[in-house]
Each structure stands twice: as C-alpha cells, then as structure tokens.
Amino acid sequence: MTSRDGFHWTAETGLAQGVPSIGVISPPTNITSTEQPWDVIVVGGGYSGLTASRDAALAGLRVLLIEARDRIGGRSWSSNIGGYPFEMGGTWVHWGQPHVWREISRYQMRNELESSFDFSRGVNHFQLRTGHGDQTMSHDEEDALLAGALDKFVNVDGAKGRNIMPYAHDTFHVAEAHQYDKMSVQDRLNAISASLTPNERAVLEAFTLLCSCGTLETTSFLEFLHWWALCGYTYQGCLDALITYKFKGGQSSFAIRFFKEALSTGNLSYAFNSPVKAINDQGGKVTLTTRDGREYTAARLISTIPLNVLNTITFNPPLDAQRTTAMNIGHVNQCVKVHAEVSNKDMRSWTGISYPFNKLVYAIGDGTTPVGNTHIVCFGGYFNHIHPEEDVNKTKKAVENLAPGNMDIKRLVFHNWCKDEFAKGAWFFSPPGLLSSSLETLRSAHGNVYFANSDWAVGWRSFIDGAIEEGTRAAMAVKEDLRPKSSIRSNL
C-alpha cells in the first residue's frame, strides 16, 4: 500500500509525493454501527497510541484508535522502495532503551536488527568539511575528536555531567539541574570556547544540532545533558544508542506487531484518515469530533497528539494555562532527514559533517540497497533550513556538498516533518526553560483525558522508547481507572 506521506525522487520519475509502506492500514476502518460507546478512545497511531491501544485491548477494554494519517507509526515509519526499507523518521533502537527493548524482546525480534555502520569498504573515513576546508580522518580519529570535544562540553561538574544528571530517567533529580535548563547550547559553547580547537568546535556544534535540529540558541543544554546521561555519559554510548541498530525490515515491521496484537484481542476498533477537530469531556464521558463531523464517545480518552500539534485541537473544557503556554512555545526540532541512494559502493563506510555552510550537516553510509548502491542518510535542521521537496536540485546539491565527487545520486527519499500538519516537527527537543516550567504539567491528565507522548516521557524522551513508556503509562492509568472493583477476589 502507498501512503500519502513522504516524497520520492529519481531522475526517471521526478519528484512524487507518497511512498509505499507496510504500515498503511487498509481498509482504513473496521467500525460497524454497533460499538459505541467505547471504554477508551486513543488518538494517534504512533508508538504511544499503538502501545496504549494494545495494552488496553489486552486488558479487556474496548478500544477505538483514531488516526489522522493512512498509516500507523506516527513519526517513525519506513517505506519499502526497491526492496529496501528507508526510515522516514525515528529509526534506531538499543537494548539500553528499556521500553522499546522489552517489546523487541517480547516479539522475539532481537535477530531482526542490523548495524547502520559497516567500516569494511573503500571510502572508510570521516570527512569534515568546515569553513576551514576539507579534512579526512579515520573513524578512530573521528571518535577521538568527538569524544574529546563532548567530554569538555558536558563537564560542568568535574564528573562529565554525572553529578548534575545522576539519574537519567529523572531529569530534575538534582535541583541544580534547573540552572542548566536556563542555558542554551550556545551559552555552554561560549563558556568553554577558549578550550576548544576549531575542529572540536565544529563537530560539537554539528553534533548538538544533529540532536536538537534547532539552533544553538534554541537548544536546551540540560536536555542535551539528559541525552548524554541516557547514553551512559560517553560518546561511544551515544553512537551505540542513537545511531547504530535498526530493523532489517524497517520500523513499520515493528509497529505492525503492536497493531496486529491489539487487533487479535477482538477489542480494537480503528479509523484512519480521521483528523480530530475537538475533544469534549462531559464528565461521565468524552466525545471526540473529527474534522468531517463524525462523533465518537468513550469513558476515557488518551491523546497522543504531539506537543507541536496540540493547539490545533479544541478541548472542552479548555486546557490549563501552563499546558497551553507550553504547547504554544512548542519544541524546536525541525529535522530535515534525506535519504540518498548513490552509486559508489564504497561510500558504505563513509561518515561526514559539512558545517556550517551546508544545508545538510551530518550524514553516514547507512546500508547497501539490493541493486548494490549505497544508502546515505543525511540530517539537517532549523539552522540553514531547507524544505527538501521545494527545490530538488538544491537538496541534491546539499547531499553532494557532503562528499563532493562521491555522491552520484540515483534516488532521494524523505518526509518533510516540518510541513507535516500532524507532526509540525520531528522528535521533541526542548528549548531552554520549557522542561523546567512544563514537564510535569504536560504529563498530567485533564479530567477524563490522558496525555501520552514521547515529547514528555521521563526517560528516553523524544525516542520511540519514550513513546512506548508513555503509551504504557496511559493504558495502565485507564485500566486502573475503569477496573470493575468487583473483579478483585481478595484485598491483599
């Protein structure tokens, strides 16, 4: 099936919107006239919504899943093109990510992962292109450069961030953390600039922008420290957790397992292609209204709508002032992720940073396609921003600039998350101050409406893991809320 989402370009076909995915659900609904009201409506079919739907359905609740798109996965989905899964959004997983790994383990998918890196081919180096020229170095030298720079960057406490962020799943475990949330990455760079070599400065800026896809000024230094702590306080840990292991069959091969299991309970109704207009909590029940005027009613509702989209929905009663402020500020991630298939097989072992002059900042050889081309994945962000579908030649130029002479582009694949009305950005990244002021508020319920999204997870916030964490939390809360007290045989 082909999704409306995503873009695809080859010289032969030109630019086309919509790419195939095993995450597209057809027919788009299984609702008959008899199900109303449900126990719980889940809004959104990303990993938060899939997890919440599955767990609630497994627990015997009657669930209605409402999704604006034609597919599951939200900000993580894969497109199978030419027998190769291109990851349109969130991609990498690791066993240090507890919620996602529990699911990989439970679905016996441990052996369906592969490494993005393969340093066995010819162009086996790191290419650093800055305002100061073009350098190549070995991957060991790359790692040493990044590790050394990051160690300086995070070392606010003489312990590489451990004292400020000792407990990676509790951002504000130490009160002093709040002061670092007032600080941007730019502020921190300014504070240590005298200690950095030009190369260190360049890769630090590029790496932190790769994480936030905002600008140096709009990236919370504390949130970067949080990522660092999650990754075990080492650059090697960052590589392992952030950008190494991906599904051989693509993210949608994983997401579909949640959906199928939920469906197998017999408790799941669903409706895709159903953007939401309003959510009305009438006390005893919640009614959802779609843009096309359908109404659905349930005892509870779980909204997995992303932070940057929340203010497009009418809530009644209205959301509180703090949450409203937070969703109007929003997160800063305007990631531009572009896949390029290039003819040079040896580029499989290449990595590169081109910064600050280029529209795409960071890229790696990520795979080999069935026809033997190299798949390069490239990242840009709000700094030096492009909308890749607006001018394909400009996009190609940005890819070529990463490794001039080695990027003979055969295909481009991408999803423009910034113009996506149901995402308005990619993974969450906090501007300074937002976490301090709003994290707890964003996590709270609003009457019979629960909010679950990786954007306000406590652990791997921004990651697939955080989405599953949140979906798990919401399903558990609703289950406890609706559990018939009579079913308890004993009060231990």
Added chain:
Amino acid sequence: MTSRDGFHWTAETGLAQGVPSIGVISPPTNITSTEQPWDVIVVGGGYSGLTASRDAALAGLRVLLIEARDRIGGRSWSSNIGGYPFEMGGTWVHWGQPHVWREISRYQMRNELESSFDFSRGVNHFQLRTGHGDQTMSHDEEDALLAGALDKFVNVDGAKGRNIMPYAHDTFHVAEAHQYDKMSVQDRLNAISASLTPNERAVLEAFTLLCSCGTLETTSFLEFLHWWALCGYTYQGCLDALITYKFKGGQSSFAIRFFKEALSTGNLSYAFNSPVKAINDQGGKVTLTTRDGREYTAARLISTIPLNVLNTITFNPPLDAQRTTAMNIGHVNQCVKVHAEVSNKDMRSWTGISYPFNKLVYAIGDGTTPVGNTHIVCFGGYFNHIHPEEDVNKTKKAVENLAPGNMDIKRLVFHNWCKDEFAKGAWFFSPPGLLSSSLETLRSAHGNVYFANSDWAVGWRSFIDGAIEEGTRAAMAVKEDLRPKSSIRSNL
C-alpha cells in the same frame, strides 16, 4: 507475616530461622473446588513466574500459580526488620535493564529507588586486605584500580570485548565467542598474569568471584564478558548496573505489584507451600502433582524452576538428554550474602575486599538503619565457602575481618541459598562450556511445557531483568498458542 526462609541473629535473640516479609502470601491459597482445569499452570512465584502469571491473566487466560515457598519472589525477596528492608537475594536494578525497568516505569516506582552508595561519611575509603597486608585508598583510587585491571582482563580483542561480544543480548552473535566459553576466569588470568600488579590481580579475582560466586576455575570467562557487555564495557557501567540502585521498600515491595495486578484480573488462582513432585504432559493437557499428592490440570504449563533444581522434578515424558545433562551440571553460583548491622555510623561510606584469606570477600556500606546503625552487605562464594548459620561466630569473624576494629556487629541477616532446596544456589553463573552446549536447549519447550527462568535468559541472564524477560516470553508463547482463532476480526 513471617517467612520460613532466612536467618536472623542478634546477641539478645541468638540465631533464629524465619524472617518477616511483605512477600508472604496469606492465606496461602485461594483455590476453590471449581476452577479445574486451568488454561495454564505456572510453577514458581519468582519474577519469571509472577510475570508469566500476570501477563497470562491480563490476556484473559485462567492461571494457576504454584509455589513451593510461603512467599513470592524466588531468589529475590526482602525482609523488613526493625523498619529496614534487608535484601535476602537479588537486589539492584538499573534503567539499562530493559525488562525490569519497563515494570518499574509501568508501576510508577521510579522514585522508590535509592543508591546503595553514600560517600559523605567518615570512613570514606576502600579497604583492600590481601595476603600482602592492609591498604586503604580513596574510592577514586579504588575505581581506577578496578577499571584498569578489568580493562586488561576483558581486552581479548583490542576493543575491550566489544568485538567478541558486540551485541549484549545475544551471547553468541559472533561465532568466535564460543572459544571464550571454553576458557575459565583462571585461564584468562593466567594469560595476562605478567601484566597485572599484585593489587590488580587481587581485585580482579575478588570481583570476578563476586560475579560468579564460584571459583576461578569454574567461572566461564565468556559469561563474564557477557556481563561486561551488558554493563556497557566499563567498570563504571558495572557499578551503575550491578550494585547501585535498590528499592527503598525492598524487592518484595516490587514483586507484590505483579502479584496484586494478576489477582486483580480475577483470573489468578494460587497455591503456596506446594512443592512439586511431578509434571506429566498427556498431550492434550498437563497434570502437575505436588509432593503431598494434590493434582492440578491445565492446557499448558510454564515451569520457572531454576536450573539447579530441575532434576528434583519427575517429568513425563522425560526431558531430553541435552537438557538433562545441563541440569545435572548446573550453574556454579554458591553465593553467601550476609547483612551485618554495625554500630559505626561512619562505615556507611566504606567499601572493602578481603581476599583470599577471608570467608567473605567483598562488602560495602549499603544503608543506615532507623536506629542509626550502618548496614553492611557482605559477599562470599564457593571459594572459601561457609554456611553462615552453621557457626555464627565464624560468620561474625568473617565480617569483622573485612574491617578489623570497625565492625561492632549488632545484627546479622541472611538467607543460605546453597542449602535452599528450591534454589540450590543463587543467581545463575555458567561454568565453562555450559552456555555453548545448552543455552538454546534450555530455552526450548518440551511438548506443552514451557521453561522460563533468568538462568537461560538471553539478555540480563542471572538478573531480575532476565527473569522478567523469560516470564514475558513464556506468557506470550502460551497466549499465542491458546488464542482462539475466532477472536481475530481481520487477517491483516
């Protein structure tokens, strides 16, 4: 409630068997005459069995949980004595352990953890007592000593074990791993002995024995590498994951959540004090017979009986030759864990190794009791073995030897896992060769009987995490097996 398990000593009371625990279940059964047959019988109420029971009950299966003891938790349980939770077995958890962390997150218990270490008090040093005398050093020096020694020990591949064990949740991901499973820790020490200082040699032996609680000859070097990989290939990672975070309320405060949730479904029957004699798979059904002659029948059975106990049960049809061989070899962990409450408040910040002369090898200040004493947790193993209840004065002497003059013992608490007929040892640790020959066999089903235990988990094998991994796997398998095909609304 007081369990039959565990021992307690004070000067006033002398030695007494049985200690209180919130994990004791009373009344010990809720079975009425009408439930037979069940969908699934789960044998064992440790974390594997609790997880399997809960997940199966949540999925709508009718579950009978059979447990030999009077309590839940298996090899992980806590005793509340004087308002303080003493951890009788498995204790520490970490967010890098995916299955256990998912549960901590799901039960919203993130904030119920605390650190075992507190380096703010007076006796703030590491005390190393060897045949060469008594040394003290700072904890930073301790860490540097251990880290340096371990880096040499694991560096079989120029990458500190990463190349041999790149994928921590798949021990034999690299075929070359098999050769390191033929090697004991003693073999590896012999190979690098010229490069080790006497202090490095002493702490390496003590640390690896702390992990296996066997002897240097009976400890698989590969299994140690597996632990090392799980901990992120650093000593700091080992500290973080293995011995830092524990439940403020003790392990039983966590285990009881699984049990209560399973019970709340209305699908859980249980019988404690019910040691199993035989398990008969008659094809269409499985019948379990207890030692006292009760018979229970179900469509499937999940055995969470530990490896070292499996050969006390009669299976019909008999288990296959490979599994029988493996269970007769068994694992090597004969841990002696002794809690001592001492009057010196400043010992809170002390750590120590006394090796090889002492009956207890490794100890740390682990907490402060309500009356202000320091709780010291001490570990020994099969090397220089004691049964701590057999001669309390000898046990006290072994504690005192760890820090002569600073161990004014007010209380001892322990569980002798080695004489425990339902455990026959503590956490799994493999002798050389066992994993290579038997891991896959131990994980396989036997007709309608599934085997789930941390002893053969793929990830955090030996840990609470591995137990939950295994219980999750078994419940999923039984659920898929018994799922009525008619409940599927759609064949996606």
